[in-house]
Amino acid sequence: xxxxxxxxxxxxxxxxxxxxxxxxxxxxxxxxxxxxxxxxxxxxxxxxxxxxxxxxxxxxxxxxxxxxxxxxxxxxxxxxxxxxxxxxxxxxxxxxxxxxxxxxxxxxxxxxxxxxxxxxxxxxxxxxxxxxxxxxxxxxxxxxxxxxxxxxxxxxxxxxxxxxxxxxxxxxxxxxxxxxxxxxxxxxxxxxxxxxxxxxxxxxxxxxxxxxxxxxxxxxxxxxxxxxxxxxxxxxxxxxxxxxxxxxxxxxxxxxxxxxxxxxxxxxxxxxxxxxxxxxxxxxxxxxxxxxxxxxxxxxxxxxxxxxxxxxxxxxxxxxxxxxxxxxxxxxxxxxxxxxxxxxxxxxxxxxxxxxxxxxxxxxxxxxxxxxxxxxxxxxxxxxxxxxxxxxxxxxxxxxxxxxxxxxxxxxxxxxxxxxxxxxxxxxxxxxxxxxxxxxxxxxxxxxxx
Amino acid sequence: xxxxxxxxxxxxxxxxxxxxxxxxxxxxxxxxxxxxxxxxxxxxxxxxxxxxxxxxxxxxxxxxxxxxxxxxxxxxxxxxxxxxxxxxxxxxxxxxxxxxxxxxxxxxxxxxxxxxxxxxxxxxxxxxxxxxxxxxxxxxxxxxxxxxxxxxxxxxxxxxxxxxxxxxxxxxxxxxxxxxxxxxxxxxxxxxxxxxxxxxxxxxxxxxxxxxxxxxxxxxxxxxxxxxxxxxxxxxxxxxxxxxxxxxxxxxxxxxxxxxxxxxxxxxxxxxxxxxxx
Numbered sequence: 001x002x003x004x005x006x007x008x009x010x011x012x013x014x015x016x017x018x019x020x021x022x023x024x025x026x027x028x029x030x031x032x033x034x035x036x037x038x039x040x041x042x043x044x045x046x047x048x049x050x051x052x053x054x055x056x057x058x059x060x061x062x063x064x065x066x067x068x069x070x071x072x073x074x075x076x077x078x079x080x081x082x083x084x085x086x087x088x089x090x091x092x093x094x095x096x097x098x099x100x101x102x103x104x105x106x107x108x109x110x111x112x113x114x115x116x117x118x119x120x121x122x123x124x125x126x127x128x129x130x131x132x133x134x135x136x137x138x139x140x141x142x143x144x145x146x147x148x149x150x151x152x153x154x155x156x157x158x159x160x161x162x163x164x165x166x167x168x169x170x171x172x173x174x175x176x177x178x179x180x181x182x183x184x185x186x187x188x189x190x191x192x193x194x195x196x197x198x199x200x201x202x203x204x205x206x207x208x209x210x211x212x213x214x215x216x217x218x219x220x221x222x223x224x225x226x227x228x229x230x231x232x233x234x235x236x237x238x239x240x241x242x243x244x245x246x247x248x249x250x251x252x253x254x255x256x257x258x259x260x261x262x263x264x265x266x267x268x269x270x271x272x273x274x275x276x277x278x279x280x281x282x283x284x285x286x287x288x289x290x291x292x293x294x295x296x297x298x299x300x301x302x303x304x305x306x307x308x309x310x311x312x313x314x315x316x317x318x319x320x321x322x323x324x325x326x327x328x329x330x331x332x333x334x335x336x337x338x339x340x341x342x343x344x345x346x347x348x349x350x351x352x353x354x355x356x357x358x359x360x361x362x363x364x365x366x367x368x369x370x371x372x373x374x375x376x377x378x379x380x381x382x383x384x385x386x387x388x389x390x391x392x393x394x395x396x397x398x399x400x401x402x403x404x405x406x407x408x409x410x411x412x413x414x415x416x417x418x419x420x421x422x423x424x425x426x427x428x429x430x431x432x433x434x435x436x437x438x439x440x441x442x443x444x445x446x447x448x449x450x
Numbered sequence: 451x452x453x454x455x456x457x458x459x460x461x462x463x464x465x466x467x468x469x470x471x472x473x474x475x476x477x478x479x480x481x482x483x484x485x486x487x488x489x490x491x492x493x494x495x496x497x498x499x500x501x502x503x504x505x506x507x508x509x510x511x512x513x514x515x516x517x518x519x520x521x522x523x524x525x526x527x528x529x530x531x532x533x534x535x536x537x538x539x540x541x542x543x544x545x546x547x548x549x550x551x552x553x554x555x556x557x558x559x560x561x562x563x564x565x566x567x568x569x570x571x572x573x574x575x576x577x578x579x580x581x582x583x584x585x586x587x588x589x590x591x592x593x594x595x596x597x598x599x600x601x602x603x604x605x606x607x608x609x610x611x612x613x614x615x616x617x618x619x620x621x622x623x624x625x626x627x628x629x630x631x632x633x634x635x636x637x638x639x640x641x642x643x644x645x646x647x648x649x650x651x652x653x654x655x656x657x658x659x660x661x662x663x664x665x666x667x668x669x670x671x672x673x674x675x676x677x678x679x680x681x682x683x684x685x686x687x688x689x690x691x692x693x694x695x696x697x698x699x700x701x702x703x704x705x706x707x708x709x710x711x712x713x714x715x716x717x718x719x720x721x722x723x724x725x726x727x728x
Contacts, residue, residue, distance in 0.1 A: 299630075302629060302630070303591040303626060304629075305597070305625070337696075337697065338693055342690055344685045346507065352691060352698070359698060359701045360701055363708070369712060370715070377715055404700060
């Protein structure tokens, strides 16, 4: 149609335009019956595209031909009541016949069977130094009234007794009564109360523990979880090693590094259990190399990778050091041209590597000590000397931070001049220091003089 | 918690080291009845040598070749992952089987290799972590050992044109350490080139073992003439030891200097700060 408009006679478009105008007023005038104006405006007399409601979905009308239902306001009684009160309610009457039977909810009126004792029975079996007969009677009365809801009973009890005490007394009395009344002990030995008497102290303890657990802070929770996981691992490893060949290591003999966790939990296993699980095998504890220096885990591993063993020993050795120090050790190793993790980890290489790390730690500690001492000393000397106190610190700090700067930084440059400019004492290790930087010497002389 | 009392452990250890010598003398052995020998073998499997460790140096890693013209989008490289003895000796005397766990996009990503050489070849396009699990013979160890290796197909340096002739080789050296090995394991490997076995402490000796069992007669287990052996890396501990020794010397010298400086600062030159440190 459009094409015709474009290509065809322009005249043909006119009638279209003309058509529109009269049509519009026509449409608004023609208001439909049956549906509202707005709905019609939306749907424009078109049928919906899809049926909106399936006819089969409609609920079939309840067939009202079968029975005649009516509702009546009738009185009723409940067997649960003891006072003959008559109440009224609506009742569904079918064909004129009202329903029979007890009140529907009467069946929920259950109560606990509390044993009642006579006075002779009390005298014979139930005397207790902590409880008077009066109290016991009151207790039992409350138990009956409140269906053994001890919280309420404790609240209502005239003298203040804890819930556990009340429970204990009640169960003890009932137990004694059961046993006393039974024709023979064998008959009641199956009774749960006879089999497992109420244990007051245990219960008190248990509730106390529960409330502690409930009131733990998140951090404590985490710590506890960690400890439990450790303990579990330790237990598993023990089971595993027991199942495997005989165990020879005297388990108690190990002194542990960094495994305080293992000693803390109550169910803990002796300290040799412990520590970080290996990435290479399942189980933990104690090691042995031929020399006596035994890192604590590893022994019961039976099989492990030497790199893993080295990692453990390194961790153990640097357990006292902070993260920064560990980073500095690694940096020092690099400066010295040594791989932070040996490329060829044989036994001797690993041993040397470990020793080197320990020596570097010692070195760093000494440097720190020196720094501190210098700081103190310079602070004292602040008054005596005109030179800025910061100088000694600076001169030492230079070598403290990177004492072993790799050779490549000094190679290729002119020696004396460049070295003086650099604060780092890199020259030291390339060669014997010919002329230490000017700033240092006066300081040094002074200290030796002082 | 069950703990072995030190007394029991000591008794057990003495049984191991002292007690079995008369059992193993050849003359008595010959006289034993069959059952006796069986018992003895069983004993050997349970008795362990204290303070002894056997180490097996291994190298594990991957070698991957670009497929060049034959490469497609999903198959650009062919690679081999393996575990070999560091000196290319046969590992099957110790390792019963190796399981290579590949990326889940491979068919049957769990590949089991039952005999030496413990290797697996595949082709693909992606780099991923391969988990290698080694299972040992029953008298060696009943626990498995896990190794992890990142497969690399592309060289790190210049992304120049890849060559089909020059592969990307990534190998890691490590040593499997068996602490307190069983007697039977010890006997089996004491003269095997794949294992580093220490000298036994004085007073204990074993008769020389019988011929080394060959697990499979058809295939060679060692990798000395392996097709890829030209690419194997050399790992020499000598270099590393040298560097370590030099480093230690430097550190020790520096420590001495610092100690001297510290003692000077304290203002008492006579202060014995153990200047000659270590």
